[in-house]
Amino acid sequence: MRVSVVVCGYTMERLEVFTAAIDSVLAQTHRPLEVVIVMDGNSSLYDEIVRLYGEDPTVRIVLNDENRGISYSRTRGAELASGEVVAFIDDDAVAEPTWIAKLVEVYETTDAIAAGGNVEPAWVDGCPWWFPEEFYWLVGVTEPGFAEDGQEVRNVYGSNISYRRDAFLRVGGYDTKTGRKGDSHLQAHEAPVGIRLMETFGRGMIFVEDAVVAHTLFAYRGRAIWLLRRAFWQGYSKRIMNRLYPDAHGTEVGYLVKLIRHNIPRRIKSLIYPKRGVMLAKLVMIFALILMVGMGYFVAIIRPDSLFGVDV
DSSP states (O other): OOEEEEEEEOOGGGHHHHHHHHHHHHTOSOSSEEEEEEEOSOHHHHHHHHHHHTTOTTEEEEEOSSOOOHHHHHHHHHHHOOSSEEEEEOTTEEEOTTHHHHHHHHHHHSOOSEEEEEEEEEESSOOOTTOOGGGGGGGTOOOTTSOOTTOEESOOOTTSEEEEHHHHHHTTSSOTTSSOOTTOOOOOTHHHHHHHHHHHHSOOEEEEEEEEEEEEEOGGGGOHHHHHHHHHHHHHHHHHHHHHSTTOOOSHHHHHHHIIIIIHHHHHHGGGSSSHHHHHHHHHHHHHHHHHHHHHHHHHHHOTTTSSOOOO
C-alpha cells in the first residue's frame, strides 16, 4: 500500500523541529512512501527545504503563493499526493519509525476509511507540576482514557492522523474556515472531516494505540496564561463547529460528564494523600480551564463574528 505523508510548514523560526518531523517521516519502515512538503507562503523556508530535501526522489516540495492556513495546505498536499492513504503530521512532531506501518496494518486488514494514533508529550522544559493530565488535549496530546485500541472515534489529534485519500477528498478535505492561519485561533479542524466522513460513509476513524508520534511542547505551552487562553478558544471553536455542523453529534459533552462524575471526585479524594498541594493545584486548574472553555463557548453564542471573521 502506497502512503503519502503531508507535512506543512510556515515559518523559519521552527526550522529545526520542522526538519526533525520530515526526517522522522523519511525514516519510516514502511515502503512505498511519499513525502509531500507544503510551505505556506514562506519563500525563504521553501528555498531552505529545497536545499535540504530537493534531490530526494520520494519528496515533493510545493509553495503556496501566500499564507493560506493549515487546512488549505494539508488539503492541497492531499490533492498532490499519489498514495492510497494520506497521513498528516505536525511540523513540531516526531514519528516513531513504525508509525506508518502500524496505521497501514489497519487499512490492510479492515475496511477502515481513516485511522489515527497516539500523540505523546515531548515537553521541552518538562510538564508543569500543576497541569492536569485530563487536559492534555489542550496541547494536542492524547489524554489518558481517550479511547481503546481499535475503537472507532470521530477523530484523533492532527499530529497523528490519516485517511484513505479518495474518501478524504470526497468529503472536501479540511474546512478552510478552521485550523491555524496566521494569528487566527479557530481550532479543531480535524472534527469537521470526521463529521463529514460519518455523514457520507457512516463510519469514523480507528484509533491505533501503537502508532505513536511525539509532539514537541515548547515552554510557552506550559504557561498558565497560554493554557487558559487556549481553553477559551477551544470553547469558542466548539460553538462555531456547532453552528457550522448543527446536526453533528460531538464527543465533548460526554467527556465533560466523565470529567465531572469521575475525574473531579477522584481528584478531590486524592487530597487526603501526600503531595496534597500538587493535587489541589491540579484540581484548581481543572476548574479554571472548564470555566475558560465555558466562557469561550458563551462568547461565541453572543458575538460569533467579533473575534474571528467566519461566515456562520
